[in-house]
Amino acid sequence: MAYVANELHLVVCVKVVPKPEEVRVDPQSRRLDRAGARSEINPPDLNAVEFALQIKDRFGGKVSILSMGPPFFEPYLRICLAMGADHVYLLSDRLFGGADTLATTYTLAKAIHRLEPVHLVFCGEESSDGATGQVPPGLAEWLGYQQITLVSDIEVNMSQGVVRGRRERQGGYEILEVPLPAVISVKTGCNEPRFWDYRLKPWAFAPERVTVWSASDMDVDPEFIGLAGSPTQVVGLEQAPSRERKRIMLSGSPEEVAQQLAARLREVLPLSG
Amino acid sequence: MATSLYSASEARDVICVFMEREGDTLQRVSLELLSKGRELADEVGWNLAALLLGYERMFPLTLEAFSAGADEVWVAEHPLLQTFTVEAYTSAAFQVIMRQKPSVFLCGATPNGRDLAGRLAVKLRTGLTADCTDLRMREGGVLVGEVTGFGGGVLALIETPQHRPQMATVRPGVFPLKPPRTERASSTVEIISVILDEAQVRTRVVEQAVGRGADITQSPVVVVGGRGIQGRFDLLRQLAELLGGEVGATRPPVDGGQIERERQVGQTGVVCRPKVAIVCGASGAFQFTVGIQHADTVIAINIDPEAPIFETADYGVVGDALQIVPALIEALRNSREPVASG
Numbered sequence: 335m336a337y338v339a340n341e342l343h344l345v346v347c348v349k350v351v352p353k354p355e356e357v358r359v360d361p362q363s364r365r366l367d368r369a370g371a372r373s374e375i376n377p378p379d380l381n382a383v384e385f386a387l388q389i390k391d392r393f394g395g396k397v398s399i400l401s402m403g404p405p406f407f408e409p410y411l412r413i414c415l416a417m418g419a420d421h422v423y424l425l426s427d428r429l430f431g432g433a434d435t436l437a438t439t440y441t442l443a444k445a446i447h448r449l450e451p452v453h454l455v456f457c458g459e460e461s462s463d464g465a466t467g468q469v470p471p472g473l474a475e476w477l478g479y480q481q482i483t484l485v486s487d488i489e490v491n492m493s494q495g496v497v498r499g500r501r502e503r504q505g506g507y508e509i510l511e512v513p514l515p516a517v518i519s520v521k522t523g524c525n526e527p528r529f530w531d532y533r534l535k536p537w538a539f540a541p542e543r544v545t546v547w548s549a550s551d552m553d554v555d556p557e558f559i560g561l562a563g564s565p566t567q568v569v570g571l572e573q574a575p576s577r578e579r580k581r582i583m584l585s586g587s588p589e590e591v592a593q594q595l596a597a598r599l600r601e602v603l604p605l606s607g
Numbered sequence: 608m609a610t611s612l613y614s615a616s617e618a619r620d621v622i623c624v625f626m627e628r629e630g631d632t633l634q635r636v637s638l639e640l641l642s643k644g645r646e647l648a649d650e651v652g653w654n655l656a657a658l659l660l661g662y663e664r665m666f667p668l669t670l671e672a673f674s675a676g677a678d679e680v681w682v683a684e685h686p687l688l689q690t691f692t693v694e695a696y697t698s699a700a701f702q703v704i705m706r707q708k709p710s711v712f713l714c715g716a717t718p719n720g721r722d723l724a725g726r727l728a729v730k731l732r733t734g735l736t737a738d739c740t741d742l743r744m745r746e747g748g749v750l751v752g753e754v755t756g757f758g759g760g761v762l763a764l765i766e767t768p769q770h771r772p773q774m775a776t777v778r779p780g781v782f783p784l785k786p787p788r789t790e791r792a793s794s795t796v797e798i799i800s801v802i803l804d805e806a807q808v809r810t811r812v813v814e815q816a817v818g819r820g821a822d823i824t825q826s827p828v829v830v831v832g833g834r835g836i837q838g839r840f841d842l843l844r845q846l847a848e849l850l851g852g853e854v855g856a857t858r859p860p861v862d863g864g865q866i867e868r869e870r871q872v873g874q875t876g877v878v879c880r881p882k883v884a885i886v887c888g889a890s891g892a893f894q895f896t897v898g899i900q901h902a903d904t905v906i907a908i909n910i911d912p913e914a915p916i917f918e919t920a921d922y923g924v925v926g927d928a929l930q931i932v933p934a935l936i937e938a939l940r941n942s943r944e945p946v947a948s949g
Contacts (some may be wrong), residue, residue: 354893354894355892355893357761359761366761378875434734435725435728435735435737436728436729436732436733436734436735439729440729459875460875462894466735466737466738466754466776467721467725467737467738468721468724468725468728468735468737468776469725470725471693471721471722471723471724471725471726471729472725472726472728472729472735474726475697475725475726475729475730476729480809480810481693481722481726482810483718483721483722484718498813501718502718502868503717503718503719503817506815506816506817506869507816507817508812508813508814508815508816508817509812509813509814509815510810510811510812510813511810511811511813512809512810512811513809521868522875523858523861523862523868523875555609557608557609558609562608562609563608563609564734565611565732565733565734565767565769565770566734566735566736566765566766566767567765567766567767567768568763568764568765569751569764569765569766570762570763570764571761571762571763571764572761572762573761573762579905579918579919579920579921580920580921580922581917581918581920581921581923582921582922582923583917583922583923583924583925584922584923584924585924585925588926588927588930588931588934589934589937589938591924591926591931591934592931592934592935592937592938593938595906595922595924595931595935595938596935596938596939596942598904598906598922599850599883599939600942602882602883602903602904603827603828603850603851603882603883
């Protein structure tokens with residue numbers, strides 16, 4: 335595949351999630367009670383949007399925001415437009431509902447194929463609701479693209495058609511280079527997402543900025559989407575038990591408290607002379 | 608419904624664990640998974656297999672996999688498997704799995720493990736339960752994975768009833784490591800040849816600096832600093848050294864560049880299982896406390912008496928960590944019985 339440098343096309347996958355601290359499990363129905371929870375753009379995805387916008391600032395090109403979810407996602411996604419993105423594609427259909435990683439990555443990949451030529455696909459490291467980080471490699475596999483995950487810094491060489499990313503790993507890092515097109519998962523917290531520009535707001539909220547695709551608009555196999563395309567099943571759901579802790583409060587001056595703590599530490603840690 | 612490349616009836620009664628390797632060393636998470644895999648396999652009377660990919664000097668690693676609990680070790684050797692690239696490893700693991708058809712495939716939720724598992728699951732058209740906090744087998748050879756969502760506030764049980772292999776990833780430190788076995792019922796090594804093409808591998812490793820940083824998942828004591836310590840990690844380091852431990856952090860100081868990211872504890876960091884976690888100046892958000900839930904004892908110091916961290920602590924102190932920590936260092940230094948690393 336030869337990619338010409340005339341216009342970079344960057345796609346950012348964005349999800350809207352309920353604020354984690356406001357989600358509860360209904361003890362009777364054992365279902366997630368999201369009704370009381372406000373929504374937000376998945377915070378790691380904002381790092382991905384910022385990453386793409388920085389590349390657009392440097393090299394030009396266009397940034398497409400891609401999301402799969404119900405119509406209420408729309409106003410949240412428009413915030414990305416007011417940050418500097420060019421267009422939003424929202425995959426919205428009841429048939430997409432209940433998708434696990436396999437069905438989600440399949441559906442997103444189908445949309446990305448439709449958006450080609452695409453040079454780079456950015457994803458947040460993980461979502462705050464599922465937090466599995468499995469979408470980026472799954473997406474790359476369906477697309478047949480290269481991938482670099484957990485990237486904190488990136489360099490695009492358009493003349494050679496390669497991307498070089500610094501990948502953060504436990505206890506170190508590595509610098510990997512892959513040919514375009516590639517899926518990049520962006521290390522959470524590696525940049526400071528810009529605020530949206532209020533001057534762009536009227537433009538961002540114009541109807542034509544958002545394209546909604548349903549299953550029939552896309553070349554998808556019904557066996558691979560939504561619940562039908564999801565091999566995993568959630569068989570139980572509960573509020574996480576908080577582990578029983580002693581919850582003993584110590585009081586006194588800093589010195590007194592320190593003595594008490596030192597005594598507790600000596601009880602539980604091995605001593606050596 | 609779309610089916611996986613092989614069905615439950617074609618699958619063999621084997622749990623396979625991917626052995627992650629850094630140079631000549633097996634990663635601890637893979638051994639932890641063999642420990643857990645052994646337990647699961649014994650429950651259902653299955654075999655436990657270790658999948659080892661690499662090139663040369665594989666024999667010592669094979670022995671290590673056996674003593675960590677494996678009944679079978681599946682070895683695929685190829686020059687392109689010497690170091691990890693997602694293309695070569697996915698292709699090799701795929702070829703071995705299609706030949707051996709295990710019912711369950713487990714992998715560490717490390718950066719490379721996640722890359723591999725994410726690609727493999729799509730290639731095999733099967734289900735992947737990522738970042739499990741517990742695993743068990745239920746009747747019919749179905750693996751049940753427990754995962755936390757929404758920052759640890761919600762627990763979900765997830766199964767892949769029909770597709771095979773049933774894939775799951777688990778973070779380092781979630782399962783304890785069992786002592787090595789000296790005797791075993793069977794020990795089969797299978798050498799499996801894989802076909803890899805250099806042209807497939809398009810990732811170029813330009814530079815690598817791994818394995819030099821801290822690994823706080825293995826430390827018996829972790830002293831964690833949050834926003835409230837105002838970057839005074841030097842103080843926490845003194846305390847940690849005195850106790851033979853390591854310094855950890857919640858996310859804000861890491862994002863603020865006050866400390867290395869590999870020391871971040873919690874949902875987007877690491878899960879540690881120390882004897883003692885001392886949490887200083889952290890409010891105790893779900894996203895963080897999930898990382899210390901396995902600690903035997905939790906001590907919390909926070910200036911705000913209402914901070915949720917006190918709900919998840921064994922001993923709580925309301926006060927300024929910047930005053931309490933120096934006093935504690937002093938108290939430990941002056942104690943008749945010195946406390947040191949064990």
